[in-house]
Amino acid sequence: MLKPARIFWMLATLCLAGSLLWAxxxxxxxxxxxxxxxxxxxxxxxxxxxxxxxxxRYTWLPFVLSSQRDLADLLRAPQDTLQLERVNRYLKAVNNAAQASAIYVLNAEGLALASSNWDTPQSYIGNNYAFRPYFQQARAGAAGRFYGVGFTTQQPGYFLSYPIREGERVIGVVVAKVSLExxxxxxxxxxxxxxxxxxxxxxxxxxxxxxxxxxxxxxxxxxxxxxxxxxxxxxxxxxxxxxxxxxxxxxxxxxxxxxxxxxxxxxxxxxxxxxxxxxxxxxxxxxxxxQQGINRVLVGTGLGLLALLAWFLFWRQRRRRIRDNIRASAALKQAHDQLEQKVAERTDDLLGANVQLQREISDRIRTELDLRAAQNELVQAGKMAVLGQMAAGVTHELNQPLTAMRALADNAKLLLERGKTSAVAENLVFISQLTERMGKITGQLRSFARKSDNRSEAVLVKQSISNALLLLEQRLRQQAVLLNISQSDEQLRVKCNAVRLEQVLINLLRNALDAVQGKADACITLLVWAEAGRVKISVADNGAGIAPEQLASVFDPFFTTKPASEGLGLGLAISLSIVRDFCGNLLASNRPDGGACFELELLAVQEQDA
Known part of the structure; x- marks a missing residue:
């Protein structure tokens, strides 16, 4: 039969365990x-x-268009068919260049006189939009903003408007519709x-x-x-x-x-x-x-309490065994002295072998450092080659804001001569926004071009993908490639170097873009997932794929299927070298439904370690 004191301590222990589990x-x-x-x-x-x-990115468009003389001339002479045709074609060209949904001009009563879609069944010309808030805002002399479903096209979009003035009088409104789909x-x-x-x-x-x-x-x-x-x-x-x-x-x-x-x-x-x-x-x-996390914590706390109880029982048992160990210690001391004598004899022999081994290790370290330096120079040369091949796309990406800035600056000069300082201030705000966008692009180029060390760190996969896509944005848009990105966990991190991981991703994406060039339904799929302590990134395309006899050679230096003027065949070889430096791997294969697939595998970094 249990004693009352023991029952009390058992109940107290159970209450304490319950309180710990609740906390x-x-x-x-x-x-x-x-x-x-x-x-x-x-x-x-x-x-x-x-x-x-x-x-x-489109807020500057109606403002710049409002200062165009042809639009004002049309509003003053709406019956001039030649002027109307000229304005319609001009709006269509600007709309195609800016990649907006539509651009149109309304008179002071809200009637659409000209439109970029003038030659389509859904033309805005002849429709009256005076009931729209964006027209009323611009008619009152301010920039208009409005999101809604198109009254004519039944397609949703964001409407940006700006008044067209003749002196201080508003004679019309120019509107740009932008799709957010x-x-x-x-x-x-x-x-x-x-x-x-x-x-x-x-x-x-x-x-x-x-x-x-x-x-x-x-x-x-x-x-x-x-x-x-x-x-x-x-x-x-x-x-x-x-x-x-x-x-x-x-x-x-x-x-x-x-x-x-x-x-x-x-x-x-x-x-x-x-x-x-x-x-x-x-x-x-x-x-x-x-709730799943709470369940895991409860299970872990319960196991911890059981481990504490087991430790207590072990401690009681250990006290009993200490007395037996004291008796055996005298015999062990004698054996220990004999063992020390033998160790001293063996140590003298090992010291001589150790000196020779140190010399060999020093030689190997020097050789490895020389090899690493040569490899780093090759990686940097690969990055410079990629930047050189992307120069045309980046130049085009910077040329759009520069063109808009020049138009805004010229317009600001005219407005300043007319004494319209408030309008000049608006121009300067738009120029500041455009320079900020250019700064993001050049900043990423500078970050990618710098010579990085081979230091391993916790790298956020999503950020590296975003940085790589920023440098390839113009080419993706130019080739009209559908890019599918799927990442189940956006907080996945890998043990790698951020700049070198971006270099590998850019190499794989550029190869995929080359593979689908000229294809009408071009598509690139980028998948990211975690598996067994590793993070895997696959880049697949729907191009012609890799010839079976060439699969074993794609990672060989100077092996390429492109013309000599388009590459030296070092991109995949450098990428494989970078990945292996961080205990990873890079594999190439063909998809069953056509196209090539490259799978990148790196060590995962747990969130608490990062």
């Missing part, structure tokens, strides 16, 4: 939520920047669950098509009437996104359950406001991983 669960939940909030805020910053870039499609490929809503809370961009045109809250009758009057979305009813059981964490974060049919899912809802655009980006993160 561990609470700590795990707070820590997991904090990590999700931090990661979500970082992703929101990235998506906010991409949305601003997609919009602001490509940005929405790119977001959808990342696997995120997010939406962009207007000032009323209507979601007009969403990674889940079922969320589009849903509202974050109820819409008052006055708001519905305003949307109806402006034909903003082409509809009068809006379903509500069911976020129930809402629990506020801070002013931009809340915890809620997302109801979809009969199913509910706990979500972390984070919001980023864009006051200048009057929009908000909402990011929804599934909290199922938080």
């Amino acid at each position: 561990a669960a609470q700590w795990s939940e707070r820590n997991a939520l904090a990590q999700l909030r931090t990661a979500g805020q970082h992703r929101l910053d990235v998506y906010t920047g991409s949305l601003r870039n997609a919009v602001e 490509a940005l929405e499609r790119d977001w959808r490929l990342t696997g995120e669950r997010m939406l962009v809503a207007d000032r009323y809370g209507v979601a007009f961009l969403a990674t889940d098509p079922a969320w589009k045109w849903h509202t974050l809250g109820p819409l008052p009758a006055a708001t519905l009437n305003e949307i109806k009057q402006s034909h903003q979305y082409g509809r009068n009813t809006f379903a509500r996104l069911e976020l129930i059981k809402q629990q506020t964490i801070d002013k931009s974060t809340l915890r809620a359950s997302l109801k979809s049919g009969t199913q509910q899912a706990d979500m972390l809802v984070q919001t980023a406001n864009l006051p200048d655009l009057d929009w908000q980006i909402v990011l929804l993160t599934d909290l199922a991983t938080v």
Whole structure:
């Protein structure tokens, strides 16, 4: 029968264990939520920047066009058919160069006189858009901004407008329509669950098509009437996104359950406001991983408590064995003295062999350093060759902002002579924004071109892919290549060197672009996933593939299938050398449905180690 004192200590131990398990669960939940909030805020910053870039890259367009003399001449003489044809062709050329959806000119009453799509069935010419807010804003003398569904084309887009003046009088409005569907499609490929809503809370961009045109809250009758009057979305009813059981964490974060049919899912809802655009980006993160983390912490804490109990029992048993060990220590000491004598004799023999081994090691180290220096120079030469081959594309990427800056500067000079200092200030703001964009491109070129060491570090795979794509952006757009990127975990890091990993990615992507050049349905697929402590990156294309007899030779130095003027055949050899330096591997194969595939494998870095 157990004694009362022993029963008391057993109960006290059980209560203490329960308290520790509860405290561990609470700590795990707070820590997991904090990590999700931090990661979500970082992703929101990235998506906010991409949305601003997609919009602001066109803000200068209507402003520059408003100063064109042909547009003002057409507004003064709308019956001049020759002038109308000249303006239509000019708008179409500018629209093709800027890659906008459409550009059109409205008179002071909102009637479309000229349009870049004048020769299509969906031409804007002859339609009146006076009811649109962007026209009313520009008619009042300010720059107009408006997102909505096209009244003529029924296609959504972002409308940018600017007044055309004759002296101080507004005689017309020039409008540029920009599509954000490509940005929405790119977001959808990342696997995120997010939406962009207007000032009323209507979601007009969403990674889940079922969320589009849903509202974050109820819409008052006055708001519905305003949307109806402006034909903003082409509809009068809006379903509500069911976020129930809402629990506020801070002013931009809340915890809620997302109801979809009969199913509910706990979500972390984070919001980023864009006051200048009057929009908000909402990011929804599934909290199922938080409960899984709590379960793992509970299991780990329970195992720890069991280990502590086992240690206590072991300690009691060890005390009993110490007494036996003391008796045996005398005999062990005698054997130990004999062993020391034998070790001393053997040590003298080993010292002589060790001196000879040190000499051999020194020679090998010097040889390896010389080889490493030669390899680093070859890697740097490869980077310089890649930069030289990409020079034409980068020059074109910089030429667009430079052309716009020259037009803005010339316009500013004319405005300054007329004493319109406020308009000059607007020109200078646009020039500053264009120089910032040029700075990003040249900064990435400078970072890629610098001579890097071979130091290993924790490299964020997503950042390296983004940097590589920035340098290849012009060529991707020029060849009209569909780029599919899939990465299940955006926080994956590898043990590598950031600059050298970008060099490998650029080599693989340039080879893929060469393989699909001239192909009508050109497509490049980039997959990133983690497997057994390693991160794998595959770059696949739908080109002609690699001849079976050449697969074994693609990584040999100076082996190439391209003309001699387009390369020396060192790109893949250098890439393989870089990857092997960081305990990785690079494999080449052909896809079953056609095209080549290169698979890059590197050691993964755990988040806590990074």
